[in-house]
Amino acid sequence: MSTLGSAHVPLESSVATESVAPAKPITARHSVLVRLTHWITTVCFFALVVSGAEIVISHPRFYWGETGNVLTTPLFKLPIPSSRHLVPTGYGYVLPDQNGWSRALHFQTAWVLVLTGFVYLLGGVLTGHFRKDLLPGKADLSWGRFASVIAHHLRVGRPGVAEIWSYNVLQRLTYLFVIFGLFPLVIWTGLAMSPAFDSAVPATVALLGGRQSARTIHFFVSMALVLFLFSHVVLVWRAGFRTLVRAMITGQTDTHKGRIG
Amino acid sequence: MKISRRKLIVTGLTATAGVSSLGVAAHLAQKYGLVPPDHSGIYGPGETLTYASLRLLTRNSLAREFSRSQISKRPVPNEVAPFSDEFKRHQAAGFVDWRLSVDGMVERPTLFSLAQLKSYRSHRQITELACEEGWSYISEWNGIPLSYILDFVGAYPQAKYVVYYSIEPDWWESIDMADAMHPQTFVTYGMNGDDLPIANGGPLRIRLPRQLGYKSVKFLTRLTVTDDLKKFGKGLGSVSPEEGYAWYAGV
Numbered sequence: 001m002s003t004l005g006s007a008h009v010p011l012e013s014s015v016a017t018e019s020v021a022p023a024k025p026i027t028a029r030h031s032v033l034v035r036l037t038h039w040i041t042t043v044c045f046f047a048l049v050v051s052g053a054e055i056v057i058s059h060p061r062f063y064w065g066e067t068g069n070v071l072t073t074p075l076f077k078l079p080i081p082s083s084r085h086l087v088p089t090g091y092g093y094v095l096p097d098q099n100g101w102s103r104a105l106h107f108q109t110a111w112v113l114v115l116t117g118f119v120y121l122l123g124g125v126l127t128g129h130f131r132k133d134l135l136p137g138k139a140d141l142s143w144g145r146f147a148s149v150i151a152h153h154l155r156v157g158r159p160g161v162a163e164i165w166s167y168n169v170l171q172r173l174t175y176l177f178v179i180f181g182l183f184p185l186v187i188w189t190g191l192a193m194s195p196a197f198d199s200a201v202p203a204t205v206a207l208l209g210g211r212q213s214a215r216t217i218h219f220f221v222s223m224a225l226v227l228f229l230f231s232h233v234v235l236v237w238r239a240g241f242r243t244l245v246r247a248m249i250t251g252q253t254d255t256h257k258g259r260i261g
Numbered sequence: 262m263k264i265s266r267r268k269l270i271v272t273g274l275t276a277t278a279g280v281s282s283l284g285v286a287a288h289l290a291q292k293y294g295l296v297p298p299d300h301s302g303i304y305g306p307g308e309t310l311t312y313a314s315l316r317l318l319t320r321n322s323l324a325r326e327f328s329r330s331q332i333s334k335r336p337v338p339n340e341v342a343p344f345s346d347e348f349k350r351h352q353a354a355g356f357v358d359w360r361l362s363v364d365g366m367v368e369r370p371t372l373f374s375l376a377q378l379k380s381y382r383s384h385r386q387i388t389e390l391a392c393e394e395g396w397s398y399i400s401e402w403n404g405i406p407l408s409y410i411l412d413f414v415g416a417y418p419q420a421k422y423v424v425y426y427s428i429e430p431d432w433w434e435s436i437d438m439a440d441a442m443h444p445q446t447f448v449t450y451g452m453n454g455d456d457l458p459i460a461n462g463g464p465l466r467i468r469l470p471r472q473l474g475y476k477s478v479k480f481l482t483r484l485t486v487t488d489d490l491k492k493f494g495k496g497l498g499s500v501s502p503e504e505g506y507a508w509y510a511g512v
Contacts, residue, residue, distance in 0.1 A: 058393075058394040059392075066327070066389065067398050067399050069398050070337065086337075086339060086340050100505025100506045104307060104308065104505070104507060105304065108307025109307075111306075111310050111311070194315070195324060195391055195472060195473065195512075196322075196472065197318070197319075198325060199319050199471045211389065215395055
């Protein structure tokens with residue numbers, strides 16, 4: 001597989017070694033930076049999805065362009081009841097309004113997530129995390145390589161030995177897409193829905209084709225992130241949930257025991 | 262785990278610097294009016310960060326204006342609670358006795374009649390009204406900038422906020438002076454060249470295109486200029502935070 005790349009952060013405590021000790025110096029599978037920002041992002045993402053869903057319930061209709069409301073034709077409607085009388089949903093009841101705390105939680109969490117993202121980006125550049133752990137090697141960028149990674153997944157269902165210490169090319173590309181594609185886009189489209197921010201930087205919303213387009217893209221990117229999260233958790237579970245989650249919490253992993261291999 | 266003397270000193274200095282810079286930041290934020298009245302509670306940090314950064318970023322920025330062709334065919338008649346008897350009396354009389362009273366920290370407390378407000382040179386803006394729920398529409402709003410009214414009554418220089426009330430009970434908001442003096446903050450009496458429909462806040466509505474719709478209070482009857490929001494309601498700045506919504510609705 002790809003080169004053995006990992007942030008070389010020595011562990012404070014020594015790892016209990018058995019007869020087959022790894023021959024290389026003991027390092028953390030994930031740097032403190034990655035582990036900390038990973039779990040802060042996890043908590044933030046959960047809060048953002050829950051509060052975002054609550055906000056959508058107050059108007060489960062989506063539009064394209066600048067304006068959209070109950071008097072205009074929607075692009076699509078979610079088949080759910082609403083928390084507002086104004087919205088014709090086909091349901092005979094109206095859900096309680098949860099927008100107050102949902103909005104407050106959504107924006108406060110967005111602040112935490114964006115600031116965490118800055119720390120991660122800055123740290124990722126300084127420590128070489130992006131270059132070493134996420135940028136695929138030239139040799140890996142071929143259809144043959146993609147096919148072999150996929151074939152391995154289908155055949156074995158679990159990662160090979162090299163992947164205990166490094167990401168394969170599909171993982172690298174997916175993470176890069178999430179970090180540099182989906183997250184910036186969800187932040188951008190979120191900002192575009194702020195009338196105050198738009199007054200300062202009108203291009204924020206103009207480039208997206210209008211306020212309602214921004215809202216619709218925000219929804220779809222959020223769905224893509226939820227989809228990513230779902231497949232991420234499924235793959236972690238299939239690859240050895242305890243080992244991988246422990247590696248993301250403590251940084252420690254082991255090559256000589258556990259189900260990996 | 263051994264902690265070296267050097268590490269201890271560095272950590273101590275960093276922590277001290279962190280805490281004191283937070284203190285300095287809080288002091289400066291207070292001094293430059295960057296702390297919203299609803300800054301307490303678990304969502305206080307988020308509200309404060311949002312208000313402070315957008316206040317700095319948008320002190321003079323203008324909300325997007327649109328062309329006539331972009332005006333929505335039908336403005337949304339958003340739901341309102343059943344009208345009070347007082348409003349119904351005004352409605353039956355054709356709003357001839359509707360007044361806007363301006364009081365508080367002003368040199369000349371004034372009662373404006375609708376006719377009087379309409380006698381001043383009319384201004385217009387074609388802006389989008391965006392609701393916190395997600396929907397929006399564009400219309401032309403006719404009225405006069407709030408800053409003209411504040412100049413007319415002589416708002417004190419030490420004034421910090423304008424509190425404004427609907428004729429309907431428990432419906433009031435407030436804005437800081439940066440928003441109150443902003444050229445697009447209007448007291449509106451017309452829409453698309455006609456009288457402002459009741460469904461859209463007529464006969465008189467405040468209009469702030471840089472904030473979400475709920476700050477644009479309908480059926481406006483009173484403005485109070487003040488330097489302290491603690492005296493109003495629960496001291497959170499408006500009725501919105503009392504119901505769990507943000508005082509500052511720029512997002």
